[in-house]
Amino acid sequence: MVPVQAQVLPTGQESGIVPEKIRDGIDLQVNGEHYRHTGDPQMPLLWYLRDVLRLTGTKYGSEYGENGADLVLLDGNAVSAITQPIAALAGKAVVTVEGLAAADGTLHPLQQAFIDEDAIGCGYCTPGWLIAGVDLLRRKPHPGDADIDQLPNLCRCGCQTRVRRAIKRAAAGKAALP
Amino acid sequence: MSHGIRLSRRRFLQVLAGGAGALVVGIRLAEAADPPLPPALLGDEIHGLGPYVRIDVDGKVLIGARDPDTGTGVATSLPRIIADELDADWNNVSVIPLGLGVDNDNGKPRWVYGRQVGGTGGSIPAAWHDLRQAGAAARWLLLQAAARRIGVPANRLRCNNGYVVAPDGRRFSYGSLAAEASKIALPTSPPPLKEPAAYRLIGQNAGDADARAIVTGQTRYAIDHHYGDALVAVLAHCPWPDGTLTHIDTTDTLAVKGVLKVVQLKPEPGQPLGSTVLAPAVAVLAEDTWAALQGRDKLKLEWKPGASGGENSAALEQQALALLAGKAAPTTRVRNTGDVDTARRKAAQRLDATYVQPWLAHATAEPMNCLVRLDKDRASLVVPTQAPQLAWTVVQRLTGLAPEQIDIRVPRVGGGYGRRLDHDYVAEAVMLAKAANRPVRVLWTREQDFGHDCYRGGSVHQISAIIDRKRQLLAWHQRMASASALTGRGVSADRLWTSELQADPLPAPLVPNYRSDWYALESATPRGPMRGMPHLSNAFAAESFIDEIAHQLREDPLKTRLRFLGTPRQLPLEGGATLDTGRLANVLGLVADRIEWKNWLRTVNGLGIACWHIDGAYVAHAIEAAMQGEKLVIQRVVCAVDVGRVINPLGLQGQVAGATLDALSIALNAAITIKGGQVQQRSYKDYPLASMAQLPNDVEVITVADDRAPAGASFLAMPTAAPALANAVFRASAVRVRRLPLMKELLRLL
Numbered sequence: 001m002v003p004v005q006a007q008v009l010p011t012g013q014e015s016g017i018v019p020e021k022i023r024d025g026i027d028l029q030v031n032g033e034h035y036r037h038t039g040d041p042q043m044p045l046l047w048y049l050r051d052v053l054r055l056t057g058t059k060y061g062s063e064y065g066e067n068g069a070d071l072v073l074l075d076g077n078a079v080s081a082i083t084q085p086i087a088a089l090a091g092k093a094v095v096t097v098e099g100l101a102a103a104d105g106t107l108h109p110l111q112q113a114f115i116d117e118d119a120i121g122c123g124y125c126t127p128g129w130l131i132a133g134v135d136l137l138r139r140k141p142h143p144g145d146a147d148i149d150q151l152p153n154l155c156r157c158g159c160q161t162r163v164r165r166a167i168k169r170a171a172a173g174k175a176a177l178p
Numbered sequence: 179m180s181h182g183i184r185l186s187r188r189r190f191l192q193v194l195a196g197g198a199g200a201l202v203v204g205i206r207l208a209e210a211a212d213p214p215l216p217p218a219l220l221g222d223e224i225h226g227l228g229p230y231v232r233i234d235v236d237g238k239v240l241i242g243a244r245d246p247d248t249g250t251g252v253a254t255s256l257p258r259i260i261a262d263e264l265d266a267d268w269n270n271v272s273v274i275p276l277g278l279g280v281d282n283d284n285g286k287p288r289w290v291y292g293r294q295v296g297g298t299g300g301s302i303p304a305a306w307h308d309l310r311q312a313g314a315a316a317r318w319l320l321l322q323a324a325a326r327r328i329g330v331p332a333n334r335l336r337c338n339n340g341y342v343v344a345p346d347g348r349r350f351s352y353g354s355l356a357a358e359a360s361k362i363a364l365p366t367s368p369p370p371l372k373e374p375a376a377y378r379l380i381g382q383n384a385g386d387a388d389a390r391a392i393v394t395g396q397t398r399y400a401i402d403h404h405y406g407d408a409l410v411a412v413l414a415h416c417p418w419p420d421g422t423l424t425h426i427d428t429t430d431t432l433a434v435k436g437v438l439k440v441v442q443l444k445p446e447p448g449q450p451l452g453s454t455v456l457a458p459a460v461a462v463l464a465e466d467t468w469a470a471l472q473g474r475d476k477l478k479l480e481w482k483p484g485a486s487g488g489e490n491s492a493a494l495e496q497q498a499l500a501l502l503a504g505k506a507a508p509t510t511r512v513r514n515t516g517d518v519d520t521a522r523r524k525a526a527q528r529l530d531a532t533y534v535q536p537w538l539a540h541a542t543a544e545p546m547n548c549l550v551r552l553d554k555d556r557a558s559l560v561v562p563t564q565a566p567q568l569a570w571t572v573v574q575r576l577t578g579l580a581p582e583q584i585d586i587r588v589p590r591v592g593g594g595y596g597r598r599l600d601h602d603y604v605a606e607a608v609m610l611a612k613a614a615n616r617p618v619r620v621l622w623t624r625e626q627d628f629g630h631d632c633y634r635g636g637s638v639h640q641i642s643a644i645i646d647r648k649r650q651l652l653a654w655h656q657r658m659a660s661a662s663a664l665t666g667r668g669v670s671a672d673r674l675w676t677s678e679l680q681a682d683p684l685p686a687p688l689v690p691n692y693r694s695d696w697y698a699l700e701s702a703t704p705r706g707p708m709r710g711m712p713h714l715s716n717a718f719a720a721e722s723f724i725d726e727i728a729h730q731l732r733e734d735p736l737k738t739r740l741r742f743l744g745t746p747r748q749l750p751l752e753g754g755a756t757l758d759t760g761r762l763a764n765v766l767g768l769v770a771d772r773i774e775w776k777n778w779l780r781t782v783n784g785l786g787i788a789c790w791h792i793d794g795a796y797v798a799h800a801i802e803a804a805m806q807g808e809k810l811v812i813q814r815v816v817c818a819v820d821v822g823r824v825i826n827p828l829g830l831q832g833q834v835a836g837a838t839l840d841a842l843s844i845a846l847n848a849a850i851t852i853k854g855g856q857v858q859q860r861s862y863k864d865y866p867l868a869s870m871a872q873l874p875n876d877v878e879v880i881t882v883a884d885d886r887a888p889a890g891a892s893f894l895a896m897p898t899a900a901p902a903l904a905n906a907v908f909r910a911s912a913v914r915v916r917r918l919p920l921m922k923e924l925l926r927l928l
Contacts, residue, residue, distance in 0.1 A: 040435065040468065047468040051410075056402035057395020059592075060467075060545065062624035066862040069543060097395035111393040118385045118828055121836050122249030123392040124399060124543035124592030149871035156541055156593055156867060157249040158839030161876050162832065 028089045030055065031099030041087035046070050048086055049096060057097040057127045068153035069124065071131040072096050078135035097127035100134065109173055110134055113166040121157020129153050133167050142171050228364075229279065229291060230260055230312040237340060237353035239266045242276035245305075246296035246564055247388075248594035249836075250892045251829035254387040256305045259825060262379040263313025263372055266352070267340035273387040278566035278586035287574075287581040289567055296564045297594040297709070299793065299890030302825060306888050311368050316359075318369035323358035324350050339378075374823075374885060383828035388590060399592050400562040401547045401621070408549060408617035409438060409463040411610045412470040414477055415630050416458040418855045419704055420484030423458060427478035431462055434476060436469030441613045443606060455632055455666075455704035456602050463614050467621060483855055486702030491537055491636060491852040494699055498638040498659035499532070501697045508657065508695030510675045513682060516691030518644075521653035527645040529730050533719040534917040536849035538634040538708060539857075539865055544592020545627050548607035551617035552577065557584045557608070562591040564598040572601045576608045596707035600632045625860045632706025633850055633857070635661040635699070637678065639719035644691070649731055651742055653691035656719070661701035663711065674698060677707070681752040683716045684790060685724070688742050688749070688759075703852055710896040713792055714841070717897030718904070718918065721788035725905040726914065734778060735905065736770050736787055761796045761820050761882075762789055768818035768880050769800035783813060784910025788898040795889035796820040796882075799838065799902035805911045808925060812842065812874040812903065817895050819879070822886035830891055835877040837895035843868035845900035849919050 025038035030053060037048060049055045049072070058081055061069030065080025072081045073095040100108040110133050113119070120126055132151045140147050148164050155163075232240040241260050247253035257273045279291035293304045317337050324342040325332035327350070334345050341349040374380075391397040416423065428440045441463060445456040460477060464470035522528070549560040550573075557577050563569045566586045573584050591598065607620040622630075637660035644653035662674035669676075675696035686692045708714070724742070728735035746760025766789050769775075778785045782804070789798040802814040817834050824830050847866045851858045859865040904915045907924060917923040 043468045047466065050402075051466040051468070054404070055395070056398060059399075059543075060401065060621075061543065062862060064861060064863075067543070067867075097393075101394055107390075107393065114393045115385055115389045118389070118832055120386045120389055120392055121832070122247075122543055122593045123386070123388065123397060123590060126392050127395050130393060145875055149869075151870050153870070154862060154867040156543060156595065156840055156843070158836030158843070159832075160839055160870050160873050161835055164870070164875060 026086050026090045028086070028091070029093040031095055037086050042085045044082045045072065045084040045086060045089060045094065046081035049081060049094075055096050055098050059124055059127060061125070061128070066152075066154070067125065068128040068132055068151070071128040071153075073131055073135060076135075076138060078131050097130055100130060108134065110137060110166065110170040113170040114163075117162045117166040117169060119159055119162035119166040121155060121159040125153060125155050126159075129155070129159070129163050133163070133170070136167065137171060143167060228312050228315055229276070230309070231264060231316040233352050233356035233359075235353045235356065237267075237270055237351045239264070239271045239340075239352065241266075241271055241273055243273050244276045244279070244291040244294050245301040246294070246566065246588045246591050246594070247275070248297040248564055248591040248598070250297055250301065251386060251826065251833060252296060252301045253590065254384055255302060255825045255829055256309055257387065258379045258384055259305050259309050260313035260316075262377055263310045264317050265337035265339060265378070268379055268384070270340060275588055275590065277588055278570055278584075280567075280570060280581050280584065282581045285580065287567070287570060294566050296591065297596070297598075297892055298564070299892045299894070301892075302888045302890055303793075306823075310371050314369045314371050315364055318365065319359040319362050320352055320355050322362050323355040327355070327358065380825055381823070381827070384826050385828065398589055399544050400549060400560045400589055401544055401592070403549050403560040403589070405549060405551050405617040408551070408619050409465065409614055410467045410470045411441075411461045411463045411607070411618050411620045412467070412474045412623065413443075413459040413461045413606065413620070413626065414474055414479055415626055416481045417629070418481065418483040418486050419455060419457045420486050420702060421458065421481045422484065423460065423479065424482045425478070425480035426460060430476035430478070431473040434464070434469055434473045436465040437462060437473040438465065439463040439614055440473075440477070441610055443609055455600065455706070456605055457630055459606065461606070461610050461620075463610065463618065470621075471623070484702075487855040489702055489852055489855040491850070494661070494701060494852075495534060495636060495638065498697070498699055501659050501699075502532075502638060502640045502657050506697070509698040510672060510696045512675055512679055512694040512696055513686060514693045515686075516653070516689075518653045518655050518691045518693045521644050521691040524646060524652060525644045526647045527730060528642065529645070529723075529727055530640070530642045531723055531726055531916060533639045533641075533722060535637050535639075535715050535718060536918055537636045537703075537852065538844060538848055539628055539631045539850050539859065540593075540595045540597035540708065541627070541862075541865060541867060542593035542595060542597050545624060546597075546603035546622040547620055548604045549617070549619045550604075550607040550611045552608070552611045555579070555583055558587075559585065559604070559607070560587045560589065561601075561604055562598060563588055563601065563604070564591070564594040564596070568599060569601050569604050572604050573608055576605060576612075595709040596711065597632065600706045602630075602632075624862070628859045628861065628865055629857050630704075631850075631857070632704045634708035634711060635663065635701065635703075635705045637715050639715065641719060641723045643723065643727055645727065645731070649733075649741075651685060651689045651727075653693075654685060654689045655693045657695045657697065658715075659697040659699055660715075661699040661703075661705060663705045663707060665705065678712050678715075680712055680716050683713075684720055685742055687751060687757050688744070702855065703857070710841070710893040713790065713893075713897040714900070717788070717790045718845075718900045721790065721898060721901035722904050722914075722916065725786070725788075725901070725908065729908075736766065736775055736778070739766060739787070739789060755794060757791060758796070762791055762798075764882065765789060765796045765798040765818040765820050768882070769798045769816045772816045772818075772878060772880060773800040773802060773814060775800065778909070784906040784908065786902045786904065786906030786909065788902040788905060790897045792894055792897070793889055794822065794886075795891060795894050797894050797898050799895070799898040801899075801902040801906040803903065803906040803910050808928060810846075810907065810921065810924065814878070815842075815874045815876070815899075816878045816880065817898075818882065819891065819894055820882035820884060821889045821891045821894065822884050823888045824881055824883070825888060827881060830881055831879045833891050834879045834881075834895040837893055838877045838899045839868070839873055841896040841899035842873060842903060845903060845918055846872060846921050847919050849922070
């Protein structure tokens, strides 16, 4: 009835769960909280965020981060989280999409502008657009179209024109920018 | 979560909102699934009024969205249809994805929510047909509850924004009536629906219901869900769908910390799983994604190609051209009205052109993934799917479970475009969970997504038109060669054309002598449904060709189209639908006015126009483009749509702008090529979606106000974007692009 065979190959490790213990690790900050990573120092930040911290707002998009779904702010600059091994992040501060709003829940002006412009397709790549946009507004509080053109993000739902409007809307109310 | 110290591998802090508004904080074994929890589990103070509506005592209304939202906005528009009939206060409404509704009907599945398909343009028409009833039934129950409480006949009460209002002005919140209402039996005949004049939400703008959760990173897609002890499975697929594994060495893989198992998946030839294509694969199962990825990269595998190893997309195209050039009879004569051969003899002018369109990939933002947990009498899945009922079929065949023992949750989906109507990734996850005897999450990398898609096949259209002395279209003969998306899916040979060629695309209903022929190409590369199919390829060919006819006639292409459309009238279409030529002419006129078409010859830039219709909805694009050296700049894009009644104008504008940009992106850049049976594109670099800079800064959307029953809009704006662009490029550069992707061909011809 079942037309497929699944064959289990011999395995060396059946250890299952390894209890975590406190030992030397890499200290970094994520959304203002301090963390110590004690696992593989080569683990990319993306998998640390998603699998270990369970901060799943930063998305997996591709092996090389080309579509921008995995952008985070690293010491304020937008970088692809999958290209950053934890080993390179000691002492650095990471902000993910979960960390853009204020502690009291007040949205970042760009988050609010995305809602106001309905700049959302399926929404999967939205966190990446937000991080790229926040980075742009920090560098250029009044970005022109040519500046917005430089955003690296890709989106098949076609939210680009609405994102453009949202960035301009947030820029127009720049007094509210932190 | 505090300071990143997990309580243990399997225990997590949980915060749940209780039904009576209590905050429940606890530590749970992560054995059970994290949310989504069905609302019924959140407390017993919530009362169901049918499967779609639940009302909390404090007046909070939970409305279930039955169709997966892949970015089409149905998680907003479907609940608003219900909420309007319910007269609910939208500010108090929370939308929850319903998951698959399945019951056991003597061993067969009974789909309790009716149709559950997303991203195929059918959600709104279906909802209009039955979901309004869900809201009206809930409203009826609330009115009855209030009537019984105060002893006033229900027909003297009215509903207003979350309250039942009595003739004396007393107001009863839905929350206060919910308990009584949920005990009342529904009437035998459906309660009456609202008159359109009474709509308060339908026709009004609404932002995406999930917007706040999305911009704060709280929305959980399937890929974001966890079962506590689920293993992550990353696969190495055979490069050829029909290939075999000849050598495997897992030593280095198993040495990676966290890797637990390597499992080989071997589909038996000739037995595809339902509509699913399944390539052989080796899966690495590990405790986390990073370990699984490293393990997969350390596999030493050798594969042997099957019969598909000789396949080559360039050769397929040559075959198609040879077929259309030769005398061979078509696989199917799709349409033959009038007498094309006699018409040829009356020709005043004749025009021929050939249009070549490439293979395409889906490139969904969220890669294929599936989380599954198998228990003795239960399968629990979180799946990004457009069709949970089809996913159910795959799971049932692999597990043999009873219909109601399969629980499929579908959170918001990161794009579908037809890819998630196939469920190879679901089959893999179920097989691996069986083999591992633990919950498993399958995760495809982007390389696999591009390399193992169910592609839209490439095609060649050849069109021949006969023009009479009165400059009218006397005959049209369209021939198409392609590999059907339906091959191997249990569709009879004489219906394989239906995924490729429409029965009566434009201008078929307008031409007295019309013939269309489809020629089948044989291909072993997996193919499947794609957003906009078959309109995308049909419209590019036909609407480019109409422009070529106008050029040959030395006529304004808008005028040519309007002339061919003729006086406003209803023309019958296959399957009982009609083409309203007046509505089509109307959308053409709207985009022409907006883009100032009257200057079409005088403007330095190129103006292009195109129109189409899909299932009772009408669309036109007008595009202004300019060449700056070898750079193509899309300066203005205007799109007009007529979909009948508009549920959510803001959502419709987003869909139309989005579909326009998607179609432009595909037309400009996208092409999958096959060599030696393998797809050559492996990353976004190889398959570049359009960048922000390549796309227009704005899409001006015009929607026609109409009170006809709503038609679907999810891909309505796709078919006309590419031909309107190609037509604009022709006027801007004098180069007629008859081959996509456009940029590559344009640079070749310039």
